[in-house]
Amino acid sequence: xxxxxxxxxxxxxxxxxxxxxxxxxxxxxxxxxxxxxxxxxxxxxxxxxxxxxxxxxxxxxxxxxxxxxxxxxxxxxxxxxxxxxxxxxxxxxxxxxxxxxxxxxxxxxxxxxxxxxxxxxxxxxxxxxxxxxxxxxxxxxxxxxxxxxxxxxxxxxxxxxxxxxxxxxxxxxxxxxxxxxxxxxxxxxxxxxxxxxxxxxxxxxxxxxxxxxxxxxxxxxxxxxxxxxxxxxxxxxxxxxxxxxxxxxxxxxxxxxxxxxxxxxxxxxxxxxxxxxxxxxxxxxxxxxxxxxxxxxxxxxxxxxxxxxxxx
Numbered sequence: 105x106x107x108x109x110x111x112x113x114x115x116x117x118x119x120x121x122x123x124x125x126x127x128x129x130x131x132x133x134x135x136x137x138x139x140x141x142x143x144x145x146x147x148x149x150x151x152x153x154x155x156x157x158x159x160x161x162x163x164x165x166x167x168x169x170x171x172x173x174x175x176x177x178x179x180x181x182x183x184x185x186x187x188x189x190x191x192x193x194x195x196x197x198x199x200x201x202x203x204x205x206x207x208x209x210x211x212x213x214x215x216x217x218x219x220x221x222x223x224x225x226x227x228x229x230x231x232x233x234x235x236x237x238x239x240x241x242x243x244x245x246x247x248x249x250x251x252x253x254x255x256x257x258x259x260x261x262x263x264x265x266x267x268x269x270x271x272x273x274x275x276x277x278x279x280x281x282x283x284x285x286x287x288x289x290x291x292x293x294x295x296x297x298x299x300x301x302x303x304x305x306x307x308x309x310x311x312x313x314x315x316x317x318x319x320x321x322x323x324x325x326x327x328x329x330x331x332x333x334x335x336x337x338x339x340x341x342x343x344x345x346x347x348x349x350x351x352x353x354x355x356x357x358x359x360x361x362x363x364x365x366x367x368x369x370x371x372x373x374x375x376x377x378x379x380x381x382x383x384x385x386x387x388x389x390x391x392x393x394x395x396x397x398x399x400x401x402x403x404x405x406x407x408x409x410x411x412x413x414x415x416x
Contacts, residue, residue, distance in 0.1 A: 119153035294408035297416075301383050301407075302355075309353040310337050312416075313381060319414035322347070334372040335365025346375040352382040359386075363393045363401075370399075383407060 123146045130142040301312060314325050322340040338349040350366040352358045362380050370378035380386075380394070381402040394401050402410070 116153045119149045123149050123153075294411045297411050298383060298404065298408055301353075304353060306351070306353055309383070310351045313338050313349060313351050314340075316410060316414055316416055317349075319416045320410065334369045335362075335367075336369030336373060339373060339375070345377060346373070347377045347379060348373050348375045350378070350380045352380060352384070354382055354384040357385045357387045358382045358390055360389045360393045363390050363397060363399050366399050367397045381407065 126142050126146045126149070130139050130146070301309065304312065310327055314327060317325050317338065317340050320342075322342050325338065325340040327338055328334075328336050335350055336348040337351040340347050340349065348366065348369045350362055350369065352362050358380065362382075366378040366380050369375075377400060378398075379400040379402055380390075383404055385403045386394070386401050391401065393399070
């Protein structure tokens with residue numbers, strides 16, 4: 105029995121090797137018919153080898169087959185269990201994900217709202233920046249216009265000053281022209297008046313002197329007595345200052361005697377000022393004495409200017 109089993113097994117080994125050889129040769133065949141023929145031969149050899157095998161070997165092959173089947177079943181069952189566990193885990197994960205999504209949805213909505221608000225704030229900031237830039241440009245333009253206005257104001261002030269200065273010069277020239285004409289006219293009138301005075305007598309000249317002093321603003325004007333005048337013809341006041349006047353209507357220069365008489369009259373009337381007035385001029389001795397005695401001398405020129413001033 106054992107030898108026959110050995111022979112059968114040896115024949116099966118040879119058949120197996122032949123089958124392998126046929127399969128290898130079949131892989132190199134290009135004709136389909138030859139490939140099918142080789143495949144049939146290989147299948148026949150497999151069946152023959154299986155039939156030749158001893159029962160113990162067949163039982164061994166079945167055992168291996170059964171073991172392989174049980175292993176696949178176990179593997180399938182294990183895979184099925186693992187798959188169920190993974191399904192449960194996936195369901196738990198899905199539930200957790202759903203809970204997370206349910207819990208995170210308000211936060212996501214709030215985050216989205218905050219993002220929108222942030223975008224709006226950015227837009228506002230950009231618009232404010234643009235508005236600020238526009239305001240800066242307008243301020244710069246206003247500053248430029250303000251500087252131009254200041255320059256124009258300065259020019260205007262300068263022009264106004266020039267106009268005022270020119271107007272003042274014009275007024276001065278006009279006044280000078282009028283004054284010159286008026287002075288010429290008054291000089292003419294004074295000369296005419298002096299020519300008339302030259303024809304006065306002493307009494308008329310004293311009367312004219314009183315009228316002149318009144319026109320010049322003197323007060324308390326009095327004529328003295330002719331015989332006891334002590335060298336004084338007219339007494340008057342100008343404010344708080346008292347004056348005594350010696351009137352000399354001469355065709356020739358007035359000498360030192362008139363100055364001495366005026367000095368005596370000042371002492372007699374206790375006056376502060378003494379004046380000798382004449383339609384003529386004074387001698388050098390009279391002028392020198394008046395300076396020493398502090399006597400005022402009103403000559404023909406002085407009389408003409410006073411006539412023009414008083415307009416008498």
